[in-house]
Amino acid sequence: MEESVFRLPVGPQHPFLKEPAKFDFDIQGEEIVGARMNFGYNHRGIEKGCEARNYYQAMYLLERVCGICSHSHTTAFVQAVEEIMKLEVPKRGLYLRMVDCELERLHSHLLWLGVAAHEVGFDSLFMLVWRDRELVMDILEKISGNRVNYAINTIGGVRRDITDAQRKEILGIMKTLKQRLDYYAKIGTHEPSFVGRIKGVGTLSAERAAEMCAVGPFARASNVATDVRKDDPYACYAEMDFKLITSDLCDILGRVIVRVYEMIESCTIIEQLLETMPEGEIALAKVSRRVPEGAAVSRYEAPRGEDVHFVRSNGTDKPERVRVRAPTLANLEAATESVIGAYVADIPIAIASIDPCFSCTDRMAIVLRDRKRGTRVTTWEELRRRGIEWYGKNKGIRF
Amino acid sequence: MEVVKPLLYILVFPGFLFQFVFSTYLEWMDRKFYARMQNRRGPLYTGFRGVLQPVADILKLFFKEDIVPARADRFMFSLMPILGLAAVVTAGLYLPVWLFTPYNSFEGDLIVVLYLLSLPSLVLFLAGWFSVSPYSLIGATRVLTQLFAYEVPFFLALLTPAVVAGSWQIQKIAVYPWTSGSWWVIGIQLLAFLVALLTLQAKLERVPFDIPEAETEVVGGPLTEYSGKKLAMFRIQKDILMLVGSAFIAALFFGGFPGGLWIGGLWLLVKTSIVVFLLSVIRASFARIRIDQIVTFSWKYLAPASLVQLLVVLILKGNGVL
Amino acid sequence: MTDDYESRVREAFPDSTVTAGAKGRLWVTLTPEQLIPAVGTLWERFALRQLAVIVGEDLRDAFQANYVFTGERVIILQVRMDHDKPEVPSLVGRIPGAAVYEREMKDLLGIVPVGHPDLRRQAIPEDWPEGVYPLRKDVQIPRPEEKAAQEGA
Known part of the structure; x- marks a missing residue:
């Protein structure tokens, strides 16, 4: 790949995408010279x-x-x-x-x-x-x-x-x-x-x-x-x-x-x-x-x-x-x-x-138990705990 | 009193406070016009018919979390909003308002203002550059490309009234139609006025020239990484830039403040509102064009148009009509 | 109901069973080795190239991939595979549009399209355990647990 080619990632979250998908564009100046696509962020089984x-x-x-x-x-x-x-x-x-x-x-x-x-x-x-x-x-x-x-x-x-x-x-x-x-x-x-x-x-x-x-x-x-x-x-x-x-x-x-x-x-x-x-x-x-x-x-x-x-x-x-x-x-x-x-x-x-x-x-599957790392289901409780920790450490805010 | 006066001048009128109030009012008007043209209601609830909505938006931003990207240059990243705001507020001080003539007017202030009005674009470019994110970088290069496209026609267009009045002083250009008694000069500068209007739209980065910020393409362009207070400052900057730009165009092309403080002040409000209304019409009736299209458009049509206008004025001047 | 089109299909696939379904759909059974030539036949003799979808199925004792071709008529190529060796030749070389369906089939059922150039995961997350194919009948996906947060926890 040439030096001047610049990779522009678009997504999975981007204002023009109303739903998640990932595109990678290779850009030279304002011109697109390559494109790749990936999706499957929204599988629901x-x-x-x-x-x-x-x-x-x-x-x-x-x-x-x-x-x-x-x-x-x-x-x-x-x-x-x-x-x-x-x-x-x-x-x-x-x-x-x-x-x-x-x-x-x-x-x-x-x-x-x-x-x-x-x-x-x-x-x-x-x-x-x-x-x-x-x-x-x-x-x-x-x-x-x-x-x-x-x-x-x-x-x-x-x-x-x-x-x-x-x-x-x-x-x-x-x-x-x-x-x-x-x-x-x-x-x-x-x-x-x-x-x-x-x-x-x-x-x-x-x-x-x-x-x-x-x-x-x-x-x-x-x-x-x-x-x-x-x-x-x-x-x-x-x-x-x-x-x-x-x-x-x-x-x-x-x-x-x-x-x-x-x-x-x-x-x-x-x-x-x-x-x-x-x-x-x-x-x-x-x-x-x-x-x-x-x-x-x-x-x-x-x-x-x-x-x-x-x-x-x-x-x-x-x-x-x-x-x-x-x-x-x-x-x-x-x-x-x-x-x-x-x-x-x-x-x-x-x-x-x-x-x-x-x-x-996208229609397929999301939640299951990972054999290697135990449960993958992040509970609300855990999210809340992590949030409190983060703010306590970085912002000095105590709840 | 002598100490207080310059302070008042910088901070209250026609300085920051006046500009802030007036510009938020203009933004509300712009939003209302734009909404009505799209069959919507526009802001409704904050203040009388939503007139305080822009203020509310800016205040809200001030209370939001302010994030500086880890890889960004912290100092430059924080400096840029202040620099941009300072540039436009300073430009606003040269607004030909009736009260403070001795302070803000000198031969050649038009050039100072043009320079100060170019600064926000450079600031925006640097803001994007120091944010170090792909979208900011693309937005930043677009800001510069666009600057090269519209700046020359903008200068040429604003040169026309200066040539007509034979002065580089905004005050003198503005009063020229009255002092010389030739009202009709407003009519013959129509082409330059149109060019100035379109290039001002490009300077303000609004549809159809909102290429650097194109939300659906590059998220927010140079402002992608900005949030909280800094974004609020950019918002104020943009509002004041709209006020200053439209007020200058109005002053240069529509003539300035006849009939003293009150009527003159009212006239300033009315003519600035007219310019803003025209800007909203442009905004509502076009799609965003591409960066290559704006370069072609300004060099193929806008720059020649302003040159033709200049030529017409020079010929009239040479023959002693003006 | 045997019409001209159907007899031509029967003639084109002498080794296969051709079943006529409702609305003139024709179901043709094949072995994996016959797939590529069969796709060629469809294109040459019937001008069928529009691959609508590839449906992978777990028939418990075997796997089956259904290639639905649409055009003048709908022809469905049914390729049966051994349960131990779920492999089909990839059609990407002939029909570029087949890539996404083959990738999805591989992700969800573990039917490997041999010769596919890009077998990154598409339908399942990157951290999905290796060798678990959710659409197989022996895979049971447990219901997600919903727990209400306890106050003061």
Whole structure:
């Protein structure tokens, strides 16, 4: 390595990272010449935890994989279980699931747009976008009772119906939202200082995106037309009329464009769903708690990209193996690579452009007994004792 | 009385106390404007509509733990906030306020002020340099790079009113539109005013020129390692720099204090607030640009623009119009 | 339900059992040695290169790694390994995106991707004891202890 190369550690704690991950950048002047990534600071043992719970409990646990795309993980899991059990979910149930799914996509993309604006210091856009995100959050709260973990899915359908008044209200809000989105599309693609920061930055070619197995809006912005809703339609997406948005810009501007127009498509899908909502049951009345032996792979287009769940059952009421592949995991490596050649100032926006979610990515294990050093569990008591000692020694403060 | 007067002058008016009060008021106004433009409320609870919020923030910082990094140069690290604050407060003493004309005005004080206003950037660079942390170092080099980008256009822009008035004395430049009776000179300096406004924004390191401090990129730049009292001093320094910078631009371009103490004082408040308002508008309507973009921007657009303005003024002057 | 695609897959993998699942998913069983050529076949004959995920499983008497490929159809390559010798050839050379999944599989199940260039720990902490793979069925993770602080302790 040359003398002038300087290593800039970013993370695990850093203002641009909302969650822990570690990046090491080699820097020459302001240019990045190398990048490495490490993650796994936030493991919670969810996959192992699922094996010790029954399917319903596992579903609620999986809802907590991520705070943004909580509905995605339960839907993917529930779909896999329904596939193994060969359940036919009532159509109204599927429609309601899709409404939630698209609302979640809206709120996730709005959140991302705000964060992206914040990363390049465009706080005004950030504030305005997040104001409109509240519209979506309010709908979600009204129809599910919760702002984040909606708990709307159940095996064989959904848990809550929507009323006709709610249906009309959502349609009204969608109209407002569409206007606002048009405005954001204009700002996001025309405001000179914003575009100056994101155009031509963090480029990833279509070939490389395919090689690195990138998914979701990140891949679509590199002109890879991949969308599970189109490729392998689940629920009732085959009946919906919507466009698959891609961009051939291959940079962050492309990712902004893809996400903003995708939101407009989501509004259209929600309108279609609500207007053609069939009557009937929302869930199967009786579902066995035991799941027959089998395995299933479930694909789901989460806001950030393809969410894959693998479920193997063993004939009991507890799953044998649950595997969650969150979209961030598929994209991180490619995003880290796309930073090389950019400036230090581009790091936050380039990494943020995949909408990273490390809580989705990290799911495993934390507390155990270390055989070598005895207990690793630091009790509150011990922490307090250490704190008192430290202050007593260094600051002369006695408690 | 003769002993007390200079002390009053340095400590109370237009010295530290006045500057502190006025600058926190300006910061509150800036925050309010900025918040309203983003559809927020801004500070609300401390004092009348949150007017005391900046003071509360600074006071809070004073009571926080003050940490000096183990590897930092302790002396320089602690000296920098004081040095920076001293520089801007001294610059503030040259504010053309009506009362103390004999003390603070002499031919050439404009140059002194420009020099004093450059000091905070150097102080910031040294502060980052002596903190010895990767983010501080990157921030420090960015401070210097940015300084080279905006300083020349800033000087050129402020030269224009000086050339118009034919003086290096801020007092004389400020009263020129009144004494000469030619109000319209304010109009022909618009280009220089815009350049001065943008470069002042860069000097203050606010969006879109907050590159050295870019929170999401380099944490806090040179100030990453600062905390407690020292950070509070940097906060005060930044506030006063905003006050002094906007007051100078206002005095040089909008003309100074007509009609005695009260109206003159009011006029100072109003025109400074107008400049701060314009600065908030700039802050609210752009994204942060990159360090290479600011260098290109200032040398491609700002410096030529200020030169053109200077040329226009010189031609007018040469033809006896001014 | 045998369609054209399925028969082509059967033809491409003569030594394996091919099972058709719901939604047209095809499950193909392989031995570790067959994996690399099989991935090549998928790419050449079916243009499948999008590796969605690698799922490691502990089947108690054996280990199994499921390579989920997505594209026109979903094909899942199931590689069974001996319980004593959990090793699979690494796919990183062919599919760079496989690196993270292989690392995670190694951390959590102890299935070693042979030929992987970078086997630093990813999913488990640095001070995790050597040779304990949390997702194996014989590993029991005790519930974390919660103790309330005693006043004056």
